[in-house]
Amino acid sequence: MKFLLVVPPLAGHVAPLRGVAAVLSARGHQVAWCGPCPELSALVSGPVFPAGDSAPFSLALRPSELRGFAALKYLWESYLVPLADAMVPGVASAVASFEPDVVVADQQAMAGALVAARCGLPWATSASTSTELADPLGSLPKIASWVTDLQAGLRARHGVLLGDLRFSPHLVLAFTTRALAGESRLAVPVSYVGPALPAASGEWSPVDDRPLVVVTLGTSNTAVGSRFLAESVDALAGMPAVQGLVVDPSGSLISESCALAPWIPQVAVFAHASVVVCHGGHNTVCEALSAGVPLVVAPIRDDQSMLAQQVTAAGAGVRVRFDRAKAADIRKAIESAEQYRPGAAKIRESFEAAGGAEEAASHLERLG
Template sequence: MKYLLVVPPLTGHVAPLRAVAAELVGRGHDVAWCGPEPTTSELTRAGRVYAAGDALEFAVERRPEGLRGFAALKYLWEQYLVPLADAMVPGVEKAVEAFRPDVVLADQQAFAGALVASRRSLPWVTSASTSTELGDPLGAMPKIAAWVDGLQEGLRSRHKVSCGDLRFSPDLILAFTTVSLTGPIADVGAVRFVGPALAPAPPVGFSWDRLDGRPLVIATLGTANAALGRRFLSECVDALAGMPDVQGLVVDPAGELLSDDVLIVKRIPQAEVVRKAAAVICHGGHNTVSETLASGLPLVIAPIRDDQSMLAQQVEAAGAGLRLRFDRAKAPDIRDTVTEVLTDPAYAAAAARVRASFAAAGGVVAAADHLESLPH
């Protein structure tokens, strides 16, 4: 079988599909990627990538800071998702023409994959790298839901496609999470919960001998929040410096923070270091949350944008962590919250339950099984 993976130029959306692609290739299938360049090639590290749009036009760093609530949602749809789809469609068309896939596997934010597959009557599968949309977050806001529907209808009309919601394949939606984290989903439909698909990260040097044996608490805001996160990371340094019973590790990509009491590095081999930790402070990026819970560790989450607020809510509801205000949290708030998740065993127990659900869901093996069983 030939699978075309259509993705946006976003690390967290490409990462789970890297692992799925490797599994498919290992089973003898032919896999190609399609997305805005050069970022898609950089993120996939794959041999065959078809260009679909200019990644520089859709870099996360270009997003205005401080957007919250409906303003953030409005920007996401009007200035990012819809223009991204329009920009990607010609490249996806060329990729389908050249590669001749049997199935298009499209990230939930890469609508171009659904548009082109529907127009060519190809089977298409949704990759839901995050659970944001699965619980129908706009169900209680019918006017906003209607506005989103209108934007989608505009896309379908422009590209001469007659199909349903571009976020949801009618045949298969791979959800890289589990109900233990999301909570019950009202309309499961074509959703298959496979748990996280954690692909190996590029090698990163790390001085393991700098870990001193105390319980390790990691603070990281991912790779796309360096400038925006400086204040919060600085507060994390102060908070962890005031906790002599733990060792603090703060990931500062900008290399601007200094401390005699906290280990500060620009990058870490995150999955490996997380496995050595006792708790993680983060922004609620799906990959970081998944890696942490896959290790059975509690979280402290300070969401910044997009789906991160919902993930923080899910983690709290599951009992596996606590939430902070990214723009307001001070060192004492962070210190108290970290202390609570470390000292109350209920948080670690809840994280362990989520970890067990991840293991039972099957991960990349289950995802590949579902793809192979899709009628063609």
């Protein structure tokens, strides 16, 4: 069988499907990627069909101060919709050339859904984050109607009669579990396969036997994260009983009390961690909870607030205010994290039982 994976050029959205692609290839299937290049080519291995130029719509252009509805408005009007329009011709060309049996479309690569529906191909949604499954706009009817209208315009421009482009009527692959995300409110089939995590890469060992506290805001939040990271360094300076590791992509921090690094192999490092302080990015949350590590979550924007809510509801961590948390607040949260270890362990068990990339690949095989 042939599988075409249509994705945006965003590492967090590509990451879950890399493991699925590896499993499908190992089972003898042909797998190709489709998305904006050259960015996508740098994120994946294997054949890549170019689709659109993401540069004019890059999320890196989004003003760092945007929050709430302003951030959502920018995401849809200045990124998701124009990116879909730009990608459709390339995706259509990839389908004509590669002739896939199944299209897998990330939720933020709606061109995959548009072209698959137009061509009558079975397609699956890759839900790299779980927040849409809970219908976050359900209590905000005016905003939900605005999103619906934007999608209606997309469908009309590309001659497609279809429902919500973010949710395939055939299969939605949710890279999480009910234990973390809760039950879906969607009227489409959702398969909770758990995170498809990469194998631990590189060797890493803690400095000593003290509990390890890791602080990371991901690599895409450098511009907005300096204040929080500096407060975290101050928090760890007052905790001599732990060893701190702060990820500082900018290289601007100075500390004599904890280690600083521009990047870390997260899976390998989290295996040694006692607490992870993070922004609530889906991959970071899942990588920490896969190791049974409790979280301190400081959501910045987009889906991170919903993920923080899921973490706290599952009893797997505590939330702090990204914009307002001081060193004392972060220190208090870190010190309280031990009580959330049982909740984190339950999420880890649910991840282990879900099947990950192998289970996702099996669902896709059945779809074809």
